[in-house]
Amino acid sequence: MKPPPASGLLFCIFAAVGLFYSVIPRSPIHDVQRRQINSSQKYSGGIGTKMTVLPSWYISENDTVEINCFMHTDTSNKSDKMDLQLVWTSLHTKTKKVLMSQRASIGIFYVLNPVTHEHQGVYTCRGDGSLPDIYVHTWHYFIWVDDSSPPASIDVISHNRSQFANREEFTIGCQLPDDNNQWKMMRFDSWVGTIAECPNQVTSDRHLSCTSRSALPWADDLYWCESAAGDRTNALNVTTTVVMVVLETPTLPVWEGNNVTLRCLYRNRTTKEFTTKFRTVFYKDDRLKFVTNGASVTLPSVTKADEGLYKCRHPEEGLSPIRWIGVKARPDVAQKSDVLHQSSTRTL
Numbered sequence: 001m002k003p004p005p006a007s008g009l010l011f012c013i014f015a016a017v018g019l020f021y022s023v024i025p026r027s028p029i030h031d032v033q034r035r036q037i038n039s040s041q042k043y044s045g046g047i048g049t050k051m052t053v054l055p056s057w058y059i060s061e062n063d064t065v066e067i068n069c070f071m072h073t074d075t076s077n078k079s080d081k082m083d084l085q086l087v088w089t090s091l092h093t094k095t096k097k098v099l100m101s102q103r104a105s106i107g108i109f110y111v112l113n114p115v116t117h118e119h120q121g122v123y124t125c126r127g128d129g130s131l132p133d134i135y136v137h138t139w140h141y142f143i144w145v146d147d148s149s150p151p152a153s154i155d156v157i158s159h160n161r162s163q164f165a166n167r168e169e170f171t172i173g174c175q176l177p178d179d180n181n182q183w184k185m186m187r188f189d190s191w192v193g194t195i196a197e198c199p200n201q202v203t204s205d206r207h208l209s210c211t212s213r214s215a216l217p218w219a220d221d222l223y224w225c226e227s228a229a230g231d232r233t234n235a236l237n238v239t240t241t242v243v244m245v246v247l248e249t250p251t252l253p254v255w256e257g258n259n260v261t262l263r264c265l266y267r268n269r270t271t272k273e274f275t276t277k278f279r280t281v282f283y284k285d286d287r288l289k290f291v292t293n294g295a296s297v298t299l300p301s302v303t304k305a306d307e308g309l310y311k312c313r314h315p316e317e318g319l320s321p322i323r324w325i326g327v328k329a330r331p332d333v334a335q336k337s338d339v340l341h342q343s344s345t346r347t348l
């Protein structure tokens with residue numbers, strides 16, 4: 001296994017916290033959950049870690065990827081006596097490697113430049129285990145390097161969105177190439193950091209699907225299909241949330257010139273029914289963008305300038321999770337047809 005050609009540098013932890021809080025908006029609930037320290041009393045203290053990765057969406061080959069693994073809470077003042085480790089589990093070889101180790105009080109700044117498909121896998125920020133009485137929260141992040149022409153496609157087929165309320169059922173499908181040999185749908189669970197086959201997969205002809213029910217709130221799971229020969233679709237990021245507000249957006253990047261409709265959905269806690277009739281505020285990159293009364297808004301003929309992180313707000317229930325809308329330049333050749341969209345029935 002070849003180690004990634006990457007350079008690690010020290011990075012001032014205080015600057016990192018300030019910088020990344022302003023660059024990457026996360027839902028506050030998501031943050032609280034991640035910061036939680038195991039409450040069982042066998043530890044004399046705890047260190048809360050956090051990992052940020054930039055760019056945070058759609059990393060492409062040759063991008064410069066910056067990984068930060070740092071401590072942001074320390075209840076025992078032990079962060080200058082133990083190390084944090086950045087561990088990489090390769091998607092290709094499944095082997096683990098400690099990429100860098102550094103005093104927890106300083107933190108790790110690690111750069112992949114240029115990033116390649118070889119770098120794909122799970123990046124874990126954890127303690128070095130040298131102080132067993134200190135609980136160190138582990139953080140996992142999957143770095144997926146997008147393929148500009150993947151051999152197969154993946155999308156949500158049951159809904160027009162990739163954000164789901166807790167315990168909602170949804171189906172993801174892959175459209176496979178002709179030579180369908182032993183494709184499987186895989187899922188990365190960002191909470192525990194594991195990769196497993198999506199259970200109960202259904203294959204028919206050149207189509208593979210898997211129906212899941214979101215179990216853990218605040219999870220950002222990645223789904224993809226892969227063949228025995230190592231071919232893969234791109235990854236689909238699915239967010240499940242305990243808030244009752246979700247944003248309906250295109251789940252895959254859209255072509256320049258398309259009209260893109262955003263819809264804010266609110267799920268009644270009692271009836272579990274979704275409604276869209278309320279005064280909605282839409283945000284782009286944390287700035288107020290539109291206010292509507294119908295909960296839906298269309299971005300006409302989108303350009304690269306419309307690309308960004310969107311979210312919406314229900315008057316009482318608050319904010320949906322964020323969702324990236326990517327805009328691709330239209331190729332000169334004929335546009336790809338999206339078989340998945342045409343062959344599926346969709347429900348709210």
Ligand SMILES: *[C@@H]1O[C@H](CO)[C@@H](O)[C@H](O)[C@H]1NC(C)=O
Nearest residue numbers: 037038039040041042135137
């Ligand atoms: C918390 O600690 C208990 C006791 O060691 C362990 O069983 C449990 O799995 C831990 N929970 C988490 C979330 O790490």
Ligand SMILES: *[C@@H]1O[C@H](CO)[C@@H](O)[C@H](O)[C@H]1NC(C)=O
Nearest residue numbers: 056057142220237239321322
């Ligand atoms: C998945 O989506 C969440 C937002 O819901 C985002 O914070 C995270 O960076 C995304 N993960 C990847 C690997 O793109």
Ligand SMILES: *[C@@H]1O[C@H](CO)[C@@H](O)[C@H](O)[C@H]1NC(C)=O
Nearest residue numbers: 060061062063114115116148
């Ligand atoms: C990345 O860089 C390599 C070497 O310069 C080049 O061959 C490759 O086409 C580049 N890939 C992309 C997606 O730009």
Ligand SMILES: *[C@@H]1O[C@H](CO)[C@@H](O)[C@H](O)[C@H]1NC(C)=O
Nearest residue numbers: 044045074075076077078079
């Ligand atoms: C940690 O260090 C700070 C500053 O030195 C001190 O005020 C605080 O009481 C210490 N906390 C613990 C739990 O030792």
Ligand SMILES: *[C@@H]1O[C@H](CO)[C@@H](O)[C@H](O)[C@H]1NC(C)=O
Nearest residue numbers: 257258259260298299300301
């Ligand atoms: C976008 O909407 C406008 C106005 O409704 C319509 O004329 C146009 O054909 C639409 N464009 C696409 C690509 O659907």
Ligand SMILES: *[C@@H]1O[C@H](CO)[C@@H](O)[C@H](O)[C@H]1NC(C)=O
Nearest residue numbers: 267268269270271272275316
């Ligand atoms: C949820 O639905 C119930 C039954 O229709 C209704 O009485 C209640 O007002 C709804 N709650 C909200 C917040 O809309």
Ligand SMILES: *[C@@H]1O[C@H](CO)[C@@H](O)[C@H](O)[C@H]1NC(C)=O
Nearest residue numbers: 159160248261341346347348
């Ligand atoms: C999903 O999107 C498609 C294409 O834009 C549209 O025809 C369909 O009505 C949408 N379904 C729902 C439930 O919104």
